[in-house]
Amino acid sequence: MTMAAAFSIRGRVFAMGCLLLLCVSVAVSLFLRDYAHRAADQAFDRLLAASALTIAGSVQIDENDVTAEPPFSSLAMLSGNDRVFYSVRNASGKPITGYDDLAPGLPLAQSAAPVFSDASYHDEPIRIATVGRLISAGRHAGWVTIRVAETRDARDALAAEILNRSALPLLVVVPVALALLWFGIQRAFAPLVLIERSLRARAPDDLTPLEAPVPREVKGLAAALNGFMRRLGGIMSSLNNLVADAAHQVRTPLASLRAQAEVAMDETDPDRLRARVARIHQNATHASQLINQLLMDATIAHRLGMRGHASVGIAETINETRRRIGPLEARRLRISIAPEVRRARVVGDRVALREMLRNLVDNALRYAPEGDVEIQATPVAGYRVALTVNDCGPGIADDEKQAVQQRFTRGRTGEGTPGSGLGLSIAKTVAEAHGGALWLQDRQGGGLSARVILPRARPVYPRALLAAAAMLAGLLALPPAPARAAANVQGASAPFTVTRFLAPQPTDRLLVIAGTTDTPAAAPVIVAFQASQPDVTVEYREMGSRELYEATVAGQLKDADVLVSSAADLQIRLANDGYAMRYDAPGAERLPSWAVWRDEVFGFAFEPAVIAYNPRRFTEATVPRSRQELLRLLETERAKLHGRVGTYDISRSSVGQVLAEEDEQVSSNFWGLTNALGQVGVRLSATTADILNAIENDELDIGYNVLGSYALARRAAGRPIGVIFPQDYVLVLPRSALIARHAPHPGLGRAFIDWLLSPAGQTEISNVSGLGPMADDSGAGWNAGTALIGSQGIVQPVVLGPALLVGLDRQRHARFVQNWTRLVTDTPAVGKASSP
Numbered sequence: 001m002t003m004a005a006a007f008s009i010r011g012r013v014f015a016m017g018c019l020l021l022l023c024v025s026v027a028v029s030l031f032l033r034d035y036a037h038r039a040a041d042q043a044f045d046r047l048l049a050a051s052a053l054t055i056a057g058s059v060q061i062d063e064n065d066v067t068a069e070p071p072f073s074s075l076a077m078l079s080g081n082d083r084v085f086y087s088v089r090n091a092s093g094k095p096i097t098g099y100d101d102l103a104p105g106l107p108l109a110q111s112a113a114p115v116f117s118d119a120s121y122h123d124e125p126i127r128i129a130t131v132g133r134l135i136s137a138g139r140h141a142g143w144v145t146i147r148v149a150e151t152r153d154a155r156d157a158l159a160a161e162i163l164n165r166s167a168l169p170l171l172v173v174v175p176v177a178l179a180l181l182w183f184g185i186q187r188a189f190a191p192l193v194l195i196e197r198s199l200r201a202r203a204p205d206d207l208t209p210l211e212a213p214v215p216r217e218v219k220g221l222a223a224a225l226n227g228f229m230r231r232l233g234g235i236m237s238s239l240n241n242l243v244a245d246a247a248h249q250v251r252t253p254l255a256s257l258r259a260q261a262e263v264a265m266d267e268t269d270p271d272r273l274r275a276r277v278a279r280i281h282q283n284a285t286h287a288s289q290l291i292n293q294l295l296m297d298a299t300i301a302h303r304l305g306m307r308g309h310a311s312v313g314i315a316e317t318i319n320e321t322r323r324r325i326g327p328l329e330a331r332r333l334r335i336s337i338a339p340e341v342r343r344a345r346v347v348g349d350r351v352a353l354r355e356m357l358r359n360l361v362d363n364a365l366r367y368a369p370e371g372d373v374e375i376q377a378t379p380v381a382g383y384r385v386a387l388t389v390n391d392c393g394p395g396i397a398d399d400e401k402q403a404v405q406q407r408f409t410r411g412r413t414g415e416g417t418p419g420s421g422l423g424l425s426i427a428k429t430v431a432e433a434h435g436g437a438l439w440l441q442d443r444q445g446g447g448l449s450a451r452v453i454l455p456r457a458r459p460v461y462p463r464a465l466l467a468a469a470a471m472l473a474g475l476l477a478l479p480p481a482p483a484r485a486a487a488n489v490q491g492a493s494a495p496f497t498v499t500r501f502l503a504p505q506p507t508d509r510l511l512v513i514a515g516t517t518d519t520p521a522a523a524p525v526i527v528a529f530q531a532s533q534p535d536v537t538v539e540y541r542e543m544g545s546r547e548l549y550e551a552t553v554a555g556q557l558k559d560a561d562v563l564v565s566s567a568a569d570l571q572i573r574l575a576n577d578g579y580a581m582r583y584d585a586p587g588a589e590r591l592p593s594w595a596v597w598r599d600e601v602f603g604f605a606f607e608p609a610v611i612a613y614n615p616r617r618f619t620e621a622t623v624p625r626s627r628q629e630l631l632r633l634l635e636t637e638r639a640k641l642h643g644r645v646g647t648y649d650i651s652r653s654s655v656g657q658v659l660a661e662e663d664e665q666v667s668s669n670f671w672g673l674t675n676a677l678g679q680v681g682v683r684l685s686a687t688t689a690d691i692l693n694a695i696e697n698d699e700l701d702i703g704y705n706v707l708g709s710y711a712l713a714r715r716a717a718g719r720p721i722g723v724i725f726p727q728d729y730v731l732v733l734p735r736s737a738l739i740a741r742h743a744p745h746p747g748l749g750r751a752f753i754d755w756l757l758s759p760a761g762q763t764e765i766s767n768v769s770g771l772g773p774m775a776d777d778s779g780a781g782w783n784a785g786t787a788l789i790g791s792q793g794i795v796q797p798v799v800l801g802p803a804l805l806v807g808l809d810r811q812r813h814a815r816f817v818q819n820w821t822r823l824v825t826d827t828p829a830v831g832k833a834s835s836p
Contacts, residue, residue: 010185010186010189013185014181014182014185017178017181017185018178018181021174021177021178021181025170025174028170029163029167029170032162032163032166032167032170033159033163035162035166036158036159036160036162036163036166037155037159039158039159039162040155040156040158040159040162041116041127041155043158044079044127044150044154044155044158045114045116045127045129047077047078047079048078048114048116048127048129048148048149048150049114049116049129049131050077051074051075051077051078051086051129051148052086052114052129052130052131052146052147052148053112053114053131053146054070054071054073054074054077055068055070055071055074055086055088055146055148056112056131056132056133056144056146057133058070058071058074059088059133059135059144059146061135061136066088066090066096066135066144067096067811067815068088068096068097068144068146068811069809069811069812069815070086070097070098070806070809070812071806072665072803072806072807074086074148074806075148075802075803075805075806076801076802076803076806078148078150078802079150079153079154080597080799080801080802081153081154081597081598082150082151082152082153082154082598082802083122083124083126083150083151083575083576083577083578083598083802084148084149084150084576084802084805085098085099085102085121085126085148085149085150085576086098086099086102086146086147086148086149087099087100087102087103087145087146087147088144088145088146088147089108089144089145089147090142090144090145091108091135091142091143091144092142093108093145096144096811097809097810097811097812098147098809102121102128102147102149103117103119103121103128103147103149106119106128106130106147108132108143108145109130109131109132109133109143109144109145109146110132110143111132111143112131112132112133112134113131114129114130114131115129115130115131116128116129116130117130119149121149122577122578123578124151124578125151125152126149126150126151126152127149127150127152127155128147128148128149129147129148129149130145130146130147131145131146132144132145132146133146153598192215192218194212195210195212195214195218195222198210198212207229207230207232207233208229209226209229209230210222210225210226210229260276260279260280261280263276264276264277264280309347309348310347310348310349310350311345311346311347311457312345312346312347312348312349312350312353313343313344313345314337314341314342314344314345314346314377314385314387315337315341315342315343315344315377317346317350317353317354317357317387318335318337318357318375318377318387320354321354321357321358321361321375322335322375324354324358325358325361325362325365329365332365332371332372332373333361333372333373333374333375334372334373334374334375335374335375335376336374336375336376336377337376337377338376338377338378338379340379341377341378341379341385341456344377344379344385344456344457345456345457346385346434346454346455346456346457347434347457348433348434348454352430352433352434353430353434355426355430356426356427356430356431356452357375357387357389357427357452359422359423359424359426359427360387360389360423360424360427360450360452361373361375361389362423363389363391363423363424363450364389364390364391364393364448364450365391367391367393367394367448368391368392368393368394368447368448369393370392371391371392371447372392373389373390373391374388374389374390374391375387375388375389376388376390380453382455383455383456383458384436384453384454384455384456385453385454385456386451386452386453386454387451387452387454388449388450388451388452389449389450389451390443390447390448390449391443391447391448392443392445392446392447393447393448395442395443395446395447395448396440396448397412398442400412401440404424404440405424405425405428405438405440406425409425424438424440424450427450427452431452431453431454434454434455435454435455436452436453436454436455437452437453438450438451438452439451439452439453496514496541496542496543496544496547497519497541497542497543498539498540498541498542499519499523499539499540499541499542500537500538500539500540501523501526501527501530501537501538501539501540502537503530503534503535503536503537503538504530504531504534504535505534505535506535506537507535507536507537509535509536509537509745509748510536510537510538510539510745510748511536511537511538511539511561511562511745511748511749511752512538512539512541512559512560512561512562512744512745513526513538513539513540513541513560513561513562513563513564513752514541514543514548514551514552514557514560514562514563514564515540515541515542515543515548515562515563515564515565515737516542516543516544516545516548516564516565516566516567517542517564517566517735518542518689518710519540519542521709521710521713522540522542522564523540524764525756525761525764525765526538526540528760528761528764529752529755529756529761532755532760533748533751533755536748536751541560544654544686545565545566545567545570545654545655546567546570546654548563548565548567548570549565549567549570549573549574549654552574552579552740553574553577553579557740558742558744559744560740560743561739561740561743561744561745561746561748561749561752562737562738562739562740562743562749562752562753563737563738563740564735564736564737565735565736566607566655566707566733566735566736567654567655567658568603568658568733568734568736568798568800568804569654569657569658569661569804569805569807569808570654570808571601571736571738571800572597572601572800572801572802572804572805573804573805573808574738575597575598575600575601575738576802576805578741579738579740579741580598580600580601580738580739580740580741581600581738581739581740581741581743581746581749582598582599582600583599583600583739583750583753584599585599585602585750585753585754585757586754586757587754587756587757587758587775588602588757590757590775591603591604591757591774591775592774592797594734594797594798594799594800594801595734595736595774595797595800596800597800597801600738600739601736601737601738601800602736602737602738602753602756602757603734603735603736603774603800604734604735604736604737604753604756604757604761604762604765604774605709605734605735605765605772605773605774606709606732606734606735606772606773606774607707607708607709607732607733607734607735607772608707608708608709608725608730608731608732608733608772608795609659609705609706609707609708609730609731609732609733610705610706610707610708610711610712610723610724610725610726610730611623611624611625611630611702611703611704611705611706611723611724611726612691612692612695612702612703612706612711612721612722612723612724613695613701613702613703613721613722613723613724614695614698614700614701614702614720614721614722615720615721615722616698616720617644617701618701618702618722619722620722620724623702623722623724624702624724625724625726625727626726626727626728627663627667627669627673627726627728628669628728630673630702630704631669631672631673631676634673634676634677634679634680635676635679638679638680641680641701641702642680642681643680643681643683644680644699644700644701644702645677645680645681645682645683645700645701645702645703645704646682646683646684646685646690646691646694646695646700646702646703646704647677647682647684647685647691647703647704647705647706648660648684648685648686648691648705648706649684649685649686650816650817650820651817651821652686653685653686653687655688655707655733656686656705657807657813657816657817658733658798658804658807659705659731659733660705660816660820661807661816662731662796662798663705663731664816666729666731666796667728667729671819671823674820674823674824675823677704677823677824678823678824678825682824683700684824688706688707688710688711689710691703691706692706692710692711692714692719692721695720695721696714696719696720696721705731707733708723708725708772709735709772711723712772728794729794729795729796730794730795730796731796731797731798732795732796732797732798733798734774734797734798734800736800737752737753737756739753757774757775762774762775
């Protein structure tokens with residue numbers, strides 16, 4: 001039964017109604033989807049245009065050259081979960097600042113009105129806002145082009161929310177419409193129930209035409225039903241005749257058998273009695289064969305009606321037929337199977353195919369008692385196979401070859417041989433049911449050749465074998481993995497220290513971490529991680545934050561899995577430019593919202609910027625506890641503190657630059673404090689360790705804006721260092737980690753991130769390494785709450801987000817460093833020129 005025949009009229013009408021409703025629903029959904037995206041674009045385009053206009057407001061003419069210093073608000077106003085890109089070009093299209101390769105094919109701005117466009121950047125779809133700023137220099141004027149772009153994650157999220165809310169009424173209307181449609185169909189087809197009742201009330205043998213009144217739409221169906229019943233009556237009549245014929249065929253040998261038995265009972269002559277018994281045996285054999293043939297005919301008709309679809313082997317069928325023939329007769333068989341069809345198979349019923357061949361072989365053995373019987377399996381064109389049974393018997397006349405294939409019909413040559421006339425009929429029925437045909441031909445040299453041609457089954461391979469073959473092909477197509485070599489270390493643009501932590505249970509699993517944390521501080525964290533992953537060897541590469549960023553961009557850390565740095569702006573820049581892998585870390589929900597960005601950068605350690613002091617010079621009562629007090633101290637005791645105050649050199653320290661940028665945004669005394677530092681001959685350093693070492697050696701009295709984790713660790717170890725949390729505000733810098741976009745072992749990178757953010761990892765960071773935990777559940781260490789209590793001021797975190805990209809703008813950065821350096825000019829620097 002086909003799928004179309006299985007449907008009722010109600011089902012067809014209901015399905016058509018469902019299809020129409022589906023089409024309408026799809027059309028409405030597409031409209032809502034387009035509307036949702038347009039609404040989301042309109043909402044976010046306003047922010048994108050405002051960001052571009054804010055940058056346009058910073059465009060100036062400086063010595064006949066165009067400059068632009070984007071303010072922090074220009075990128076901070078955008079969505080915090082999208083990557084952000086911007087560029088500024090002069091009137092001739094030359095890049096001024098920002099991302100120089102951002103949409104170079106778009107036309108330059110010709111007006112101040114925002115123009116929006118869609119494009120792809122770093123293999124991600126983006127939305128671009130382009131505005132112009134008219135600049136006049138001397139006699140010439142031109143339009144400066146400002147472009148700001150962001151990825152579409154937040155837009156798509158808003159569009160999905162709008163679509164979901166808009167589609168909710170549609171989800172309610174559709175089921176109601178379907179229910180009403182089904183109710184209407186039931187009422188419309190109610191007259192058909194009368195026809196159904198009329199037919200059910202009939203007797204089983206009542207095949208008279210249907211005379212009940214029917215709707216106009218069903219008159220054709222009623223006429224066809226009446227015609228079918230007429231044909232069914234004819235078929236039933238033929239079936240009754242067939243049963244009668246079969247009964248007659250069985251009755252005759254049984255009656256003869258009974259008569260011979262009665263005569264034999266009265267026979268006294270041994271010779272004549274033996275002859276009577278032989279005739280009784282002959283008639284019993286004939287009756288047995290006839291009954292067996294009738295039963296087999298019924299069995300095969302039933303099995304063919306079940307439409308079996310098993311895969312049956314040709315050689316298997318031949319061998320099974322040979323085994324079911326008596327051993328004496330089997331010696332006369334000569335079997336030949338061509339090599340091309342030894343594994344050939346046919347889709348059908350195994351028993352029916354076996355009985356088809358067995359009937360042909362039985363006929364050949366019975367009607368050709370002398371000579372051998374050949375069974376051949378040969379290939380035939382059109383992907384078919386031929387089963388041929390050859391004998392040396394009397395054969396069948398040409399005018400009888402079609403007739404003997406009918407039931408209970410035998411040829412003239414078989415009149416003296418017992419038979420039922422069903423063997424060839426069964427063979428023909430089975431062959432045609434399997435899509436084949438039976439051919440009877442005279443054999444060259446005498447005899448009959450019965451040939452059955454059947455279609456072969458196409459080979460079907462198991463899904464597992466196909467999957468394995470596809471996997472093997474994929475593996476063979478993969479290029480060989482590059483070998484890890486020391487060239488990756490030696491070929492880097494800057495030297496760095498490599499430390500290998502061997503796995504407690506050595507295997508070939510290797511996790512490569514590149515980080516800015518001092519190796520002694522990172523070692524306990526790595527060892528504790530290996531306790532949870534004892535079969536992982538960790539290679540830790542200590543390097544400066546700037547060197548880490550530059551090596552990643554230059555492709556010199558392709559074998560690194562995790563990048564760890566305290567330079568939040570550079571970490572955000574790496575993620576924004578597509579060097580980070582997104583990961584929905586299970587422990588990320590325990591972190592503050594400002595410590596996670598796009599599920600790519602994870603702040604795992606809490607880094608406050610503190611004032612470190614020399615306890616030989618100051619006490620907790622006399623040390624300045626705020627920036628205003630520090631400024632007043634520098635102004636009043638300039639001579640005593642000359643050369644005794646240290647801070648970061650922001651031209652060499654990325655951490656120092658981030659802290660200085662944040663100070664400028666928050667403190668109104670920043671430039672005054674910078675000027676006062678220059679007046680006392682501030683000593684500049686590139687690392688926290690250099691500043692702390694100078695304080696321990698009594699070379700410095702105050703270290704401003706140093707990382708609190710290092711200072712607190714030294715104070716806890718009993719070193720002569722004092723630590724003060726500023727009482728006005730405490731800058732908090734997240735030490736962050738990200739998984740490299742092309743990490744060789746991303747699974748190990750995810751495992752390391754999970755461990756860092758887990759309670760065990762945060763406890764280890766608090767108790768062992770000297771780093772501050774971002775989420776301290778145990779209360780054993782210090783976190784944002786304890787820092788706030790200790791400082792009695794405001795905790796101001798450095799938020800991981802696109803606003804940090806503004807500080808990396810090359811023109812703004814150059815101008816900021818230039819102004820800062822001018823105020824602290826001609827001051828001595830201490831320490832090495834590497835970043836923390």
